[in-house]
Amino acid sequence: MIIIMRAGATKRQIATVVARIEKDGFSAHPSEGAERTIIGVIGDDRPVERRTYDVLDGVEKTVAVLKPFKLVSRDFQHEDTTVNVNGVTFGASSISIIGGPCSVEDRAQLLESAHAVKAAGAQALRGGAFKPRSSPYSFQGLGEQGLQLLAEAREQTGLPVVTEVMTPEQLPLVTRYADVLQIGARNMQNYELLKAVGRGSHAVLLKRGLMATVEELLMSAEYILAQGNRRVILCERGIRTFEKYTRNTTDINAVPVLKSLTHLPVLLDPSHGVGKWDFVTAVARAGIAAGADGLIVEVHPRPAEALSDGDQSLLPERFAKLVQQVHAIAATIGRE
């Protein structure tokens, strides 16, 4: 950490800061410039509580030097983490595509979708049984019945199932049915939920929050790893910006940035990222070209009748084209 003193900070104020640093067990390295003094804080790997210094007299600001995340960092583990789920490997050289409806609506809709996405070349099935909807009056999901349908779809297709868990209390139930526990964007900083999935050994798909920075996403992943569960997959799904023509703004920068900062697999959700089905394929191609390890895509047999996210859901035949196109892109950057 670096502490920048105000212009005109007194010698006494500087001495107080230095004394505090030493008392905390770190060593202080002041350097006096023409206008102001800065103090380097040298320590071991222990985190320094910046705020205790921010409040001292004469301090203008403190600047972190080390990254605040450890276990998720590439500095901690250089090699890519791969997450195996029933024979599907996320983070390997071949890209993985998860397809399926936003919500499980009924048995026919889910089974039809599941067979269609499998035929199109998806490796895993998505579908929500517990739905975090903006409006309390919107369809909230089928709950356990939805989970049972997902399990049936897995049995019929062999595709592992990704589904959302919204609270720690739901975890034992969802874990019984799901292969991958999804933590949705709105729960990215639900720390009790993060700790709860961290204590288990189930694979977790952690989506970036609508207003969360890349660093905050990594800190949330750190919560899960810190509890012992290292089977975490990250997902960029668009952030909120002033642009309102699209539902969200796909932060394509986040894909190569995350791949350089962390060893965890990184997926892109182009469906939420852009929010209109006719642009989903272009954004999916961009994600793979930027280095994403896979995609999670909303597919519905009849989008116009969907109970949620119909606007951004692809018809199965359009999804099949998307899969072909992204595999062609993957091949150009040395992936499958």
Added chain:
Amino acid sequence: MVIVMRAGASPKEIDAVENRVKEDGFGTHLVQGTERTIVCVLGDGRPVDQRKYDVMSGVEKTTRILKPFKLTSRSMSAGDSTLQLNGTTVGEEPVVIMAGPCSVESRTQLLETAHAVKEAGAQVLRGGAFKPRTSPYSFQGLGEKGLQIMAEAREQTGLPVVTEVMASEQVPLVMKYADVLQVGARNMQNYELLRTVGRSRHPVLLKRGLMSTIEELLMSAEYILAEGNRRVLLCERGIRTFEKYTRNTTDINAIPVLKDLTHLPVILDPSHGVGKWAYVAAVARAGVAAGADGLLVEVHNDPGHALSDGAQSLKPERFAALVKQVRTVAASVGRS
């Protein structure tokens, strides 16, 4: 346009709105719901001034139906517009790569970089002689001397040159030297400048403003086309968001959205979009995968000593690797 009346608007208020619409020469169609009345305005394509109606008593809001841009709209043109630049065409199947330093710093720097980008496969040379810098104390560009050096580089390499013009008064001078006039992000809504370059009939590269929506970008292009200049090229270059790890957030959604809304060619500037050289190639690949007609990339022969944008400038050999990668991605989406 649709005018939504407040719940409980009186018949007198509704009448007044209807009469006003008719006075303005439009037809009306009334929809009476259980809670409120909606007045549909039936026009002939002429723009309607929403604000006149917004202020009327009993009106809750007005909603525009037609897009506010006309000449830039895809519906106004049979196919894609293309732009000819000394033998290079932007907007056709080949992806056009424009590259060069942020600023023209010296004759040696520019000529060295120009030859390097040409050898790596760029078709257009970029370089700024008039520089819009955040700080008035930063290097402001070489002015006319920089333009002369650009012209010399064009003579030596045969590459057409794109360079920024910051004010209407500079247009005659910059036109003497430049093949493409760049209107930078900070000037996207400098309407006098837009009109002047519109009257010039010179090709224009219009960059999206840091805080501008896609629609605002298209309205700025409309200014240029409305003056009779149809030789306009649009450029996404990243927008400002809460994410501070990267310089800007590349709005990758904007590429397919713009290609859908307008017939004008669309290029991506990955250098400003992400702002760190290590991520530029990944974002460039994403842009071409998403359907961009070209790229604008900052390249410097010695980024460590660049007078501007060193952090996001590629060394010539890294740029050469980018060009190769981008060409294979282009091939996989049916381009070259």
